[in-house]
Amino acid sequence: MYESALIAVDFSRSSLPMLKRLGYMERMGVKNVILVHTKPTASGSGGDGPKLSTQELKDKLAEHAEVLSDQFQVETRLLSGDPAEQLLTLAKDEDVDLIVTGSRAHHPAKRLLIGSTASALVRKADRPLLLEDVRDADEGEDNIPRRDGPTLLATDGSGAAEAAEDHALRMLGKDNHLRVITVSSSNDIARAWRRLERITNKAADVGVRLIRSVDLGRAEHVIPQIAAAERASLIITGRRGRDGVRGVRIGSTAEDICRNANRPVLLVPGTEQGN
Structure with a gap:
C-alpha cells in the first residue's frame, strides 16, 4: 500500500532503536526507503552535542541505513535547513507514499511533547504520516507495544x-x-x-x-x-x-x-x- 517511505532521523540515542522497530512497515507494503537527516543552519538549534562534519554525518546515515537494509531498498539524503520544511519538500519532490518520524522530544523536560519537527509535520503533511513512539536508551523497551497487536x-x-x-x-x-x-x-x-x-x-x-x-x-x-x-x-x-x-x-x-x-x-x- 505504501511502497515508498521517507524516514527522518536526528541521530539522538533514540534513533537506532526506533529504526530497529520499523520492520513492520514491510507489512504495510513499504519496499523503498529514503533515510534523511537534516543538519541545522548556522541560525538553527544544533543541540547540545558535538558538531559533526558533513562526512561524519554521511557516515552516521550509512550506519543507520544498515539497520533497514535487510528488509528495504535504502538510500540516504543529508539536508540542511528547517527539518520539517526540508522533509515536506523532499517528500513532494520524490512523491513518497509515507513520511515517518519519531513522536517524542528527547529533552527530559519535554517528555510530554511530541517534538517541534513532528508537531510541524502533523500540521502540514499532505500525505500519510507515521509517528513512531521513540524512547531513549535508558528508558528500556518494556512498555513498547507488541507488533502483533490489533x-x-x-x-x-x-x-x-x-x-x-x-x-x-x-x-x-x-x-x-x-x-x-x-x-x-x-x-x-x-x-x-x-x-x-x-x-x-x-x-x-x-x-x-x-x-x-x-x-x-x-x-x-x-x-x-x-x-x-x-x-x-x-x-x-x-x-x-x-x-x-x-x-x-x-x-x-x-x-x-x-x-x-x-x-x-x-x-x-x-x-x-x-x-
Whole structure:
C-alpha cells in the first residue's frame, strides 16, 4: 500500500532503536526507503552535542541505513535547513507514499511533547504520516507495544475521516479484523453509532471484520487508554485540512492523540471539505 517511505532521523540515542522497530512497515507494503537527516543552519538549534562534519554525518546515515537494509531498498539524503520544511519538500519532490518520524522530544523536560519537527509535520503533511513512539536508551523497551497487536482505527465518521478509514481497510486486507472506535462527548449514543455506518458498510464489501465500540469522553484521552488496554500495535486516525485550515493546529485532538498514545500513530490527511 505504501511502497515508498521517507524516514527522518536526528541521530539522538533514540534513533537506532526506533529504526530497529520499523520492520513492520514491510507489512504495510513499504519496499523503498529514503533515510534523511537534516543538519541545522548556522541560525538553527544544533543541540547540545558535538558538531559533526558533513562526512561524519554521511557516515552516521550509512550506519543507520544498515539497520533497514535487510528488509528495504535504502538510500540516504543529508539536508540542511528547517527539518520539517526540508522533509515536506523532499517528500513532494520524490512523491513518497509515507513520511515517518519519531513522536517524542528527547529533552527530559519535554517528555510530554511530541517534538517541534513532528508537531510541524502533523500540521502540514499532505500525505500519510507515521509517528513512531521513540524512547531513549535508558528508558528500556518494556512498555513498547507488541507488533502483533490489533490495529485500532479512531474515526468520527466525518468526511475528513473517510481517507483514514479507507487506508485502514486497504492496509489490513480481506479476512482480517479491525478495531474501530468513535468517541462521543455527549450522551447521544445513537448519533455516535451512526458515525460508524460508512466504515461498517465498506468493511462488509471488502470482507474485513470490525470490532466496534462507542465510548464517552474526550478522544485524546479515551483513544490512547483503549489502545493501551488492548495492546494495539498501531492507531490510525485522520486529520482535517492543512496547517490550521479547517483543522489541525497546536493542541488539536489529532496532535493530542499522538502526544498521549505511547505507540505508533498513522495520521491520514482528509479533504479540506471534510465535516
